[in-house]
Structure formats: structure tokens, C-alpha cells
Amino acid sequence: MVLARRSFREAIIALGSDIPKPEFVNLSAGWETFNKTGVALPKETVEVLKSECDCALFGSVSSPSTKVAGYSSPIVALRKELDLYANIRPVVGVAAKAGDKPPVDLIVVRENTECLYVKQEQQIEGPNGKEARATRLITERASRRIGEMAFKLAEARPAKQLHIIHKSNVLSITDGLFRETVRGVPALSGKYGDVTIQEQLVDSAVYRLFREPEIFDVMVAPNLYGDIISDAAAALVGSLGLIPSINAGDDFVMGEPVHGSAPDIEGKGIANPIASIRSAALMLRHLGYTKGADRLDVAVDQVIREGRFLTPDLKGKSTTREVLDAVLGKL
Amino acid sequence: MVLARRSFREAIIALGSDIPKPEFVNLSAGWETFNKTGVALPKETVEVLKSECDCALFGSVSSPSTKVAGYSSPIVALRKELDLYANIRPVVGVAAKAGDKPPVDLIVVRENTECLYVKQEQQIEGPNGKEARATRLITERASRRIGEMAFKLAEARPAKQLHIIHKSNVLSITDGLFRETVRGVPALSGKYGDVTIQEQLVDSAVYRLFREPEIFDVMVAPNLYGDIISDAAAALVGSLGLIPSINAGDDFVMGEPVHGSAPDIEGKGIANPIASIRSAALMLRHLGYTKGADRLDVAVDQVIREGRFLTPDLKGKSTTREVLDAVLGKL
Ligand SMILES: CC(C)[C@H](C(=O)O)[C@@H](O)C(=O)O
Numbered sequence: 328m329v330l331a332r333r334s335f336r337e338a339i340i341a342l343g344s345d346i347p348k349p350e351f352v353n354l355s356a357g358w359e360t361f362n363k364t365g366v367a368l369p370k371e372t373v374e375v376l377k378s379e380c381d382c383a384l385f386g387s388v389s390s391p392s393t394k395v396a397g398y399s400s401p402i403v404a405l406r407k408e409l410d411l412y413a414n415i416r417p418v419v420g421v422a423a424k425a426g427d428k429p430p431v432d433l434i435v436v437r438e439n440t441e442c443l444y445v446k447q448e449q450q451i452e453g454p455n456g457k458e459a460r461a462t463r464l465i466t467e468r469a470s471r472r473i474g475e476m477a478f479k480l481a482e483a484r485p486a487k488q489l490h491i492i493h494k495s496n497v498l499s500i501t502d503g504l505f506r507e508t509v510r511g512v513p514a515l516s517g518k519y520g521d522v523t524i525q526e527q528l529v530d531s532a533v534y535r536l537f538r539e540p541e542i543f544d545v546m547v548a549p550n551l552y553g554d555i556i557s558d559a560a561a562a563l564v565g566s567l568g569l570i571p572s573i574n575a576g577d578d579f580v581m582g583e584p585v586h587g588s589a590p591d592i593e594g595k596g597i598a599n600p601i602a603s604i605r606s607a608a609l610m611l612r613h614l615g616y617t618k619g620a621d622r623l624d625v626a627v628d629q630v631i632r633e634g635r636f637l638t639p640d641l642k643g644k645s646t647t648r649e650v651l652d653a654v655l656g657k658l
Numbered sequence: 659m660v661l662a663r664r665s666f667r668e669a670i671i672a673l674g675s676d677i678p679k680p681e682f683v684n685l686s687a688g689w690e691t692f693n694k695t696g697v698a699l700p701k702e703t704v705e706v707l708k709s710e711c712d713c714a715l716f717g718s719v720s721s722p723s724t725k726v727a728g729y730s731s732p733i734v735a736l737r738k739e740l741d742l743y744a745n746i747r748p749v750v751g752v753a754a755k756a757g758d759k760p761p762v763d764l765i766v767v768r769e770n771t772e773c774l775y776v777k778q779e780q781q782i783e784g785p786n787g788k789e790a791r792a793t794r795l796i797t798e799r800a801s802r803r804i805g806e807m808a809f810k811l812a813e814a815r816p817a818k819q820l821h822i823i824h825k826s827n828v829l830s831i832t833d834g835l836f837r838e839t840v841r842g843v844p845a846l847s848g849k850y851g852d853v854t855i856q857e858q859l860v861d862s863a864v865y866r867l868f869r870e871p872e873i874f875d876v877m878v879a880p881n882l883y884g885d886i887i888s889d890a891a892a893a894l895v896g897s898l899g900l901i902p903s904i905n906a907g908d909d910f911v912m913g914e915p916v917h918g919s920a921p922d923i924e925g926k927g928i929a930n931p932i933a934s935i936r937s938a939a940l941m942l943r944h945l946g947y948t949k950g951a952d953r954l955d956v957a958v959d960q961v962i963r964e965g966r967f968l969t970p971d972l973k974g975k976s977t978t979r980e981v982l983d984a985v986l987g988k989l
């Protein structure tokens with residue numbers, strides 16, 4: 328986690344005058360924080376983010392795999408607290424030659440505030456044992472704003488294709504609302520007339536992502552499907568350690584590597600820093616610092632293409648520090 | 659659909675004395691039926707299945723992609739009506755040489771009656787527009803019986819590994835109940851002590867299915883995750899047109915090819931009959947007709963390995979009829 332933050336910080340500092348006077352503050356969240364303070368997401372973290380920061384990077388944190396009283400995933404809470412309604416996850420392979428079309432090049436636009444992530448769950452003792460229920464919430468408002476975001480991103484791309492991912496053959500009301508609301512965005516906004524709209528059931532979408540990823544350009548999905556298809560897409564480009572994301576709202580943006588905390592390699596210094604560096608790039612691009620963002624991405628592309636400094640997840644032998652230095656050296 | 663049924667029927671008849679005196683009855687369900695009769699799953703279909711049949715094959719049917727008043731997916735309804743609580747989906751590649759270990763060899767055991775498939779959905783007009791809610795139900799009873807089925811299948815395999823697929827880092831109550839109940843099966847039943855239990859979050863499971871499918875042996879999952887991971891696994895072996903499944907309850911079993919109705923090739927006579935033939939084999943095995951089931955599977959393996967008669971989904975040029983005849987010729 329510290330190294331993820333360090334990669335992020337050093338990458339931004341290395342951009343020099345492209346990013347005028349960056350200032351950094353460390354804030355805590357997660358399992359370690361919970362063990363120290365009794366809360367996974369301290370109030371102070373949220374308040375400082377809201378009052379003092381323009382953006383943030385969320386380094387992956389560990390969560391316990393069994394239910395622990397009082398513990399709740401801090402990333403889910405942060406998305407809600409800061410109303411970061413769009414989780415944007417570009418999955419882009421690196422072509423063998425600079426300038427060539429990459430083998431996979433798509434963006435997953437994931438709704439980030441509702442679906443089963445509203446975490447309204449109850450358990451009762453029924454006549455045949457325990458019964459647990461969770462609520463899946465889909466609103467017109469949230470579907471519309473994520474739809475807008477997806478259309479905007481699709482329109483800016485050469486292919487201008489938007490796939491709506493749903494399961495409305497089973498969830499005709501909730502996924503039906505998502506699907507129809509997203510479809511309605513062009514009519515409502517009077518924009519995006521040149522974006523082609525397609526659809527795919529979530530199960531088929533995963534199947535086709537594996538079989539023919541080139542058919543996808545921008546994919547928009549409710550929260551849980553988006554979680555799953557972004558991992559599926561990530562598998563296509565070689566390592567989760569490459570995939571960045573941002574959690575974006577109207578007033579705030581938070582970068583987040585898509586990979587988890589990888590407890591199996593913790594402390595070994597070999598975590599891939601690329602997802603964090605690319606998350607910095609994505610965040611900067613979202614904030615309008617296009618030049619700095621491009622420079623970071625080009626530097627990462629070069630390092631991957633050369634293949635001299637790669638972490639073990641990419642079958643290399645380098646450490647996090649060595650890969651970070653290789654990227655910084657290209658800037 | 660007719661051809662799927664025909665493949666199924668002819669394969670069973672061709673087994674001769676291995677399956678004593680099979681009798682067949684055609685029953686209707688689906689979109690066409692809905693258009694003719696106003697219901698997607700006629701009462702008669704359910705009643706004849708319950709009173710006269712030992713087993714069934716469900717040929718894929720089309721469902722409309724938008725909500726149509728009165729229409730509801732017949733497969734979901736059939737699973738519920740007949741209490742076919744386990745959806746068993748073996749995904750097995752064909753090794754280049756007979757007797758070799760296939761590249762992918764796993765079974766998805768999907769809970770088939772609850773989760774979001776209970777279809778309890780409502781929509782209201784909220785202060786900011788429409789709001790839709792669906793209920794996700796997980797019970798101890800259903801989790802226990804699917805757990806039992808999964809352990810039983812895992813125990814019969816060389817690797818004896820069971821992966822529980824869930825998302826309890828977000829859904830700590832519903833997926834927590836699923837996870838703990840399945841984990842509790844060995845203690846409760848006093849069996850399965852030699853099965854190794856592992857876990858994987860659903861998003862990571864999809865990622866790892868792509869990256870290292872060999873780590874999976876038997877996977878047990880709540881309904882929706884099972885739907886998605888079985889499609890993901892299917893992508894690994896070349897075509898959805900190869901993947902069989904059964905919907906099994908305590909008193910009835912229904913075969914079902916995992917692929918959909920493939921409207922893009924409808925009427926062309928080139929749908930892959932293998933998923934239907936393998937579904938027949940799986941169903942027969944479940945009913946205790948091991949010898950007949952093995953003969954069918956071996957015949958299919960031979961046809962795939964020879965590669966002379968394959969449908970276009972496997973890059974071949976044969977028709978459904980030709981592939982079916984090739985398989986029957988091997989029996
Ligand atoms: C850690 C977990 C709560 C999170 C999610 O499901 O959103 C993660 O999988 C992600 O994709 O960011």
C-alpha cells in the first residue's frame with residue numbers, strides 16, 4: 328500500500344511543471360486502520376478529502392473474508408460518501424509496436440453507488456432455517472448519470488460504440504429500468520446521435536469478452552456486473568496489476584488500481600506499480616491535465632514494450648521500485 | 659429447437675439396449691408458445707412433466723429482450739416448479755489424445771432456485787424519478803442442499819477440491835450465509851472430510867478462470883454468479899455449443915444445453931448439436947445409466963478429436979445433421 332502510494336506520488340512529481348505544485352496528504356482506511364481505531368473509514372479521512380483535496384488515490388486495502396462486527400469495506404463507503412458515481416476502467420493492451428492498434432481496447436463504465444452495493448441486508452430465522460435478503464436498487468437518476476458518462480466517453484472514441492450490459496431477461500424491472508434509462512439518454516440530452524447502441528446480457532458479455540474482445544468499445548453496466556466484467560476484461564491484457572480505474576463524481580475523482588491488496592505477495596516489494604501509475608494518469612486526464620497524463624501512459628507503454636523491467640505477475644523479475652524507476656526514467 | 663430435440667432423441671435411441679424402451683413426448687414452452695397461447699410455460703407442459711416423465715431436455719428458447727406483459731422466462735419457471743435446485747455444468751475440454759488430461763476440466767454447481775432469480779421486483783415513482791428494487795434471497799436450506807450436491811460431486815473426482823464462489827466482502831449477510839452454510843456441510847453430514855475447501859470472490863473467480871483455469875475443480879455458487887461463471891468457463895473450451903448442463907432436483911432431472919437459442923443462425927441447420935447430446939449423457943449419468951452416458955461422451959470426444967465434422971462455431975463446415983450422424987456413427 329505504501330508503495331502504491333509512493334508510485335503515484337513520485338509519478339506525479341516527476342511530471343514537473345505539467346502539474347503545478349502538487350501537494351500530498353496521507354489518509355488512512357482499511358483493515359489495519361480498523362484494528363487500530365475501530366473504524367475502517369475514519370471521519371477525518373472523509374473530511375480532509377472533502378475539504379482539502381482535489382483528488383485522491385485509493386491504495387488497495389485488505390478486508391477480512393468473514394463478517395467482522397463494525398467493519399465495512401472502505402472503498403464502497405468512500406464511493407458513496409463522495410458520490411463518486413462512475414467507476415471508469417479502461418482496459419487497453421499494449422501493441423507490440425508503438426502506434427499499432429492494441430489487441431484489446433475498451434472501457435468499462437460501472438455504476439458505482441447502487442445495485443447490491445447499497446448493502447441493505449437482513450437475516451431472519453424462518454421456518455426452515457435462516458433466510459437472508461439483500462436489496463438491489465436501480466434508480467432512474469443513477470442510471471441516467473452513468474449513461475451520460477458512458478455516452479460522453481463513447482463519443483470521444485473512434486468506434487463510438489456503447490454496449491449496455493444487463494440481465495433484463497431475468498430482472499425485467501430493475502435491469503429493465505437501467506437499460507431503458509441508458510437508452511433514453513440521447514433523446515433526453517439531444518446529444519450522442521452518432522454513438523451506436525448495442526446490448527449484451529451479462530453472462531454472454533463475459534463469454535464474448537473472452538472469445539472476441541474486439542467487439543467491445545465502451546461497456547456500461549450496473550455496479551455488480553461492472554465489477555465482474557472489468558475483472559474479466561483485465562484478464563485479457565495479462566495482469567490485473569496493469570489496470571487502473573477512477574471513481575469519478577461531479578466534484579471529485581479518486582484513482583484506484585483494480586487489483587486487490589494481494590496478501591500473497593505483501594511485503595515482498597514486487598507488486599506491479601503500473602496500475603497505480605496508470606490510475607494517476609487517468610485521474611489527471613479526468614482533471615484536464617491531458618499532457619501529463621499522456622506522458623505517463625507513454626512512459627508505461629515503453630517500459631512494457633521493452634520488457635526489461637517487469638514484475639513477476641508479467642513474468643518478469645523486477646521489483647516494484649525497479650519498474651517505477653524505469654517508468655520515471657522515461658519521463 | 660426441433661433439431662436440438664432431435665439430436666437428443668436420436669442419441670438416446672441409438673444407445674439401444676443400454677436405455678430400455680425410451681419413450682418421448684414433445685412439450686412446448688417459450689416465446690413462440692407465448693405468442694400462440696398467451697403463456698410461455700403452459701400448465702400442460704408442467705403437468706405432463708410431473709406425472710408422466712422421468713426426465714426432460716429443455717431446448718433453448720428465445721425470450722424477448724424488452725419486458726412483455728405476461729411473459730416470463732420458462733426455464734426459470736420450470737426450475738422452480740419442478741424444484742430443480744441444482745444446475746450442474748461440467749466444462750471439460752477435449753484432450754488432443756484420448757486418455758490425456760483435458761486442458762480444462764471443472765464443474766460449475768449453480769444454485770438454481772433463489773438469489774435474484776426469485777424475481778421479486780417492484781418499481782415506484784420516487785422524488786427523483788423511478789426507483790426499482792429487486793430482492794436477493796439466500797436461505798440456509800437451499801445453500802445446504804446445493805452444498806451437499808457440490809461436495810458429493812467433488813468427492814467423486816480425483817482432485818477433490820471445492821471452490822465456494824461469493825462476494826461476501828460486499829454482501830456479508832446473504833453471501834455470508836451461503837458461504838458459511840456450504841462450509842458447514844461436512845460437519846453437519848459427517849461426510850466429505852477429504853474434500854479441500856477453497857474460496858474465491860466472484861470477480862476474481864472470473865479473472866482466474868481466464869488466467870489459470872487449472873486451479874478449479876468443482877465450483878459452487880449462488881444462482882447469478884453461477885450463471886456468469888459457467889459462461890466464463892464455457893469460453894475456455896472453444897464454444898458454448900459444446901457445454902451441457904442438467905437441472906437436477908431430488909425427483910427429476912432436466913438436461914439443458916448452456917447455449918441460448920442463437921437467433922443469428924436460426925433455421926440454417928448449423929447449430930452445434932453437441933451440447934444437447936452431452937446434456938443427454940449428463941442426464942443419463944445422473945439417472946444411473948452410466949454405460950450409455952459414457953458411450954455418448956466417448957463418441958462425441960472422437961468426433962471432436964478427429965475434427966472432420968464440426969459446425970461453424972468450431973470453425974468447421976458441417977451441418978447439425980452431419981455432426982449428429984458422425985456421433986451416432988461412433989456408437
Ligand atoms: C473490494 C471490493 C469491495 C471492490 C468492489 O467490489 O467494488 C473491488 O472488487 C473493486 O472492484 O473495486
Ligand SMILES: CC(C)[C@H](C(=O)O)[C@@H](O)C(=O)O
Pocket residue numbers: 496497530731733734885916
Ligand atoms: C435464459 C436465462 C434466463 C438463463 C439463466 O440466466 O439462467 C440462461 O442464461 C442459463 O444460463 O440457463
